[in-house]
Amino acid sequence: MTPDLECRTLCKRFGDTLAVQDVSFSVAPGSFFSILGPSGCGKTTIMRMIAGFLEPTGGDIRIKGRSMLNVPPNKRPVNMVFQHLALFPMMNVADNIGYGLRRAGLPKSEIVRKVGEVLERIGLPGIGSRRVDELSGGQKQRVAIARCMVLEPDVLLLDEPLGALDLKLRERMKIELKSLQAAFDTTFVYITHDQSEALVMSDQIAVMNHGVFEQVGTARDLYYRPETAFVAGFVGDSNRWAGTVEQVDGSTVALRTAEGLLIRSRAQGKALAKGEAAEIFLRPEAIRVARDAADLAQFDNQVSGVVSSLLFNGAASRILVRDEVGEEIEVTLPQSGEFATLSRGAPVRIGWSGDQTTCFARQG
Structure with missing residues (x-):
C-alpha cells in the first residue's frame, strides 16, 4: 500500500546549521502520526518542508507516491492547522470554513452543502451564522480543523494546535482530535513537545532530538521499550x-x-x-x-x-x-x-x- 506521506533522507541546512539530518519515515493512510521532541529539535522545520513553506536541502517528500519537490504550497494536497488558529474575526463560522472553497471557485450552493456537512461531522451543526469571537476555545479548534478538512486534503498537518489552550481544555481536546481524525479518516501529522498529547492520540510517534529521529514506534513501544537513553528519559x-x-x-x-x-x-x-x-x-x-x-x-x-x-x-x-x-x-x-x-x-x-x-x- 502506498503511504499517504513518505519522507526520504530529508535534510535541511540553515547556513552552517544542519537542522534536519537524513530523516526518513512513512505514514500509512488514515493514521495519526506525531513528531515529538523538545523545542529546537527540527520538528517544525520538517512540517514546513512538507507544507512547502521551506525547500529541503536534500532528500524527497512524497504524498501518495508523488514527489512534492518544487511543488508550491497551494498545489500540494495538504492543509495545515497552526497553534494560533488564524480564523478570520470579520467572518462568521460558515464563511471561515468556506473560505478555501470560495477561493477554488465552487458554486455557492456547493459551498453551503459542504460547509453544512463538515459542521455536522465536527459536532457543531447549526452554528454557521455565529461569530468566531462567540465560540469557546474548543469550538474554535474544531472550526479551524473543519476549514482545512472541507478541502479534502490527503494529509492534514497540525503544528502544536493545543499549545495556547488551558490545561483542562487541552486534555479534552486530545480526545476530540483523535475522534475527529477517525471520523474524517484522514492522515494527521502532528507535531508537539508535549508527550501526553503524542501518547494519547498517535498510532505512531517519532521522537526527535537534534535533527534526527531517535525512535519511531507506538506509544507502548516508546514507553516500555525505549531504544535510546534520550527516549527513555524524554517519554514518561x-x-x-x-x-x-x-x-x-x-x-x-x-x-x-x-x-x-x-x-x-x-x-x-x-x-x-x-x-x-x-x-x-x-x-x-x-x-x-x-x-x-x-x-x-x-x-x-x-x-x-x-x-x-x-x-x-x-x-x-x-x-x-x-x-x-x-x-x-x-x-x-x-x-x-x-x-x-x-x-x-x-x-x-x-x-x-x-x-x-x-x-x-x-x-x-
Missing part, C-alpha cells in the same frame, strides 16, 4: 541513575552508582562492558513498596529508605523515598492497602525487577 517519568558497569552476565548488567548503590538491569542497544559508563532508567510505577525484605523476595533490586516527600495527584500520586545512600527514588503509590496513605518519615523498603529497567551506554 523515570528514575535515572548514572554509574559504572560492575558486572555483565549476558544481557543483564549490574551498575554501581557514584553514591555506591548497586542496580541490576537489562542492557539496551550495544553490549556493555565491565568498567563502562552507563545509565539506568526505571518507571516509578514499576517499583513495589513493602515493610521488609521477605515481601520483595522476587525482586533482584531492593532498597531501604524513608519517605522524604508526598506528591499527591489523585490516581497518579507518588512518594519520594530517600535510600540508604541519600538518593531519592520516585515511587507510584498503590491506590489501596496499607501503603496508600504513607506519611513523611515512614520507613519503607522498595524493590523492582531488573527486567523492568533499561540500561544504556552513557553518552558524552
